[in-house]
Amino acid sequence: MRTGAAAGHRGYFHEAVCYASEEELLAVVVPFLLGGVAAGEPTVVSLGARNAALVRGALPAGCGVTFLPGGDVYARPTAAIRSYREMLAGHVADGARQIRIVGELPPVALGVTWDWWARYESAINHAYDEFPLWSMCAYDTRSTPASVLRDVARTHPRHATPDGRHVPSPGYTEPTTYLRENRPAPPDPLQSTPPVVELAEPTAAQARAAVHAAGGGRLPVDDAEDLVVAVSETVTNALRHGQPPVCLRLWVGPDRLVATVSDGGDGPKDPFAGLLPAGDGAEGGLGLWIAHQSCNHVSAHRGPGGYTLRLTAGNPHFVA
């Protein structure tokens, strides 16, 4: 039996909490958490340090709420999905009838890499729907850009409000629609300079060699190798599933490597491609998922000229 606002709901009950003060946040979150504990449901907090301390201070000591450390789960969307799915499956295997989670993205995720977190917020409506999960995603309206809040409204089916209501989001858009929309990320300033490498119709091996040559010594070796993996998979996909012309471009910045792989096609048809491993054995889907797991930012752009994937290793949080 599920309890609280999600009672009677099947699958994922996904809410946003858009708050304008600490009091508003606590007004929503504290009863949500205590209700979960009282019902014997696994009850989890995955907030940044400041809000975690705030919530901890508002809860009775030793009340049974689990605090996940420091927002590490939100390093990359695909990693977050994987990590949460493992956790949820574990709770269900242990007999949980409902799991409650309140989480928030780190502030930096609301900047120039927001596009992939917007896709995350949409995709999890599907990715977590096999679990009896009730989660709240907290957004501080004082610091969150309006454009991000618009995406929040479109990706969360419901909003939890400080006065205790759980209201449907009028603008909610199904992920199969939302994820098919073009959602270009802001251009990296490096992209306004000539690329250090521009390869037409590269083989995957040539693309790997180019990344090795461009990235040598600039980033920690694991970061550079992860980009090699991501570029290799992306070029392989473009050659196999895309349309000519395939082109690899590379830019080198002081703290990052940026690669774009473009082809003349429309990009993957699966709206969840990249965020979820393709479960149907579709090979390209797994490669794109690996690319998302291997980079600190991946953005996709569909335009008249075709499909471009941009992959960033190192620090993706440039000043736009």
Place this chain on the structure above:
Amino acid sequence: MSGDGCPALPTDHVCWRHDDPAAFEAAARAFLTVGLAAGEELWFVTERDPAGAREWLAAVPGLADALRDGSARVVPLDGTYVDGRVADPAAQVRAYAEATEAALAAGHAGLRVVAEATGLVRTPRQRVAFTRYEHLIDGYMRAHPFSAMCVYDPRELGAAAVAELACLHPAGNVDDVLFRLYAAGRGRTGLAGELDRSARDLLATALERAAPRPVDGRVVFEAGRLRFADHRCLQLLGEYARGLGAVAVLRVLPGVGVARLVDLLGLPGIRVEAAR
């Protein structure tokens, strides 16, 4: 990756794609000259007219004398490999082992062969047998003073057939074959180069032909010279080992992203260890 600390790839088993006569002649002469300096017996195994082949050999500095005293000779292809031109891999290795022993008994330091073997691998059936032989003889070379340059003509065989052969040689000029599966000594299998989607089918074929066997439930691949492996090829290695009731152990250098990929995908049947 530099491969620091890992053994270099063996140079005693060369696959030469013969699409440029001048380049071949230079490479073959260099290969034979190394053997001459080392005091090895030298064979030129070929379908060419014996007189012409002798004349070509005699033009190599130092080889005229060797031809005269019998330490260098032209051997007809038909006289070297087995009947029906479909190799019996084990018998062929025995034949070269005996020839190597004979060379040693005659006071040479070993046996070195340039073999123009195109005539033995024209059909798929021939190639199945011959590639099995290539890997077996590769293992023999790691432990004995026998070396060979195997010469194949892509104009007759096609690039795909040459690739089937080249990937089972640790050395050579077939640079567009991304990986090498070779004998790493002490019964172990080496994997070098890059394994991506374009190499997957060739890797499957190479595994089937080389047929590395598990020891104590582990099929160990010495992969200190492996620069890249994608999930498809890692899956394949795991499936191969699991088919033998074993686990594939890939010994790679740190910094190659293989361990992270195996962990990320939770690939069954494969384990990553540090190269030694």
